[in-house]
Amino acid sequence: GNSVTQMEGPVTLSEEAFLTINCTYTATGYPSLFWYVQYPGEGLQLLLKATKADDKGSNKGFEATYRKETTSFHLEKGSVQVSDSAVYFCALMPQAGTALIFGKGTTLSVSS
């Protein structure tokens, strides 16, 4: 079946630290991969996506590369800010017309 596994949180960092949130997936076929972010009290917002192997999604300083050989889509940012504090969700879409399958989310807390 299809599933997403994210690293357990919470992740606590100081401002300007390097961030990695690990995500691995299990899927049949060739899914599309996404990272969503949820700020407190809000809905989910698309952060970035990648649709095929070796694609790199990037947005707001965040990056993730679709690695088919390791079935991974790890999220990275070189220098986090306090405003990046949120819950981050890795997700996959098995094929067009199917729902997103989410990981359990990783809470990031950045202090100044």
Add this chain to the structure above:
Amino acid sequence: DTAVSQTPKYLVTQMGNDKSIKCEQNLGHDTMYWYKQDSKKFLKIMFSYNNKELIINETVPNRFSPKSPDKAHLNLHINSLELGDSAVYFCASSELAENSPLHFGNGTRLTVT
């Protein structure tokens, strides 16, 4: 100009009551979804509609009934509410094209007492 809007934002009710949550999107998308987020932040798909037709119906108690009067609206009606129904419910929409991301509403926090 809210793209996906849900009402109400908060809903507090007693066990056994019937309640509805409304969702509207102005993005012109063909597909709409309901997700449930539990207290541990886990998100699970409940339903998906495409052009008013049900295409995904996960294992959800039949007390939950979605209704799509047109492709811009997908409402969720819940009968005989139980304590375990307390959660945040998110509506979302997307195009049916491959790789199209979902756009989410801000959620409805349902508390059953």
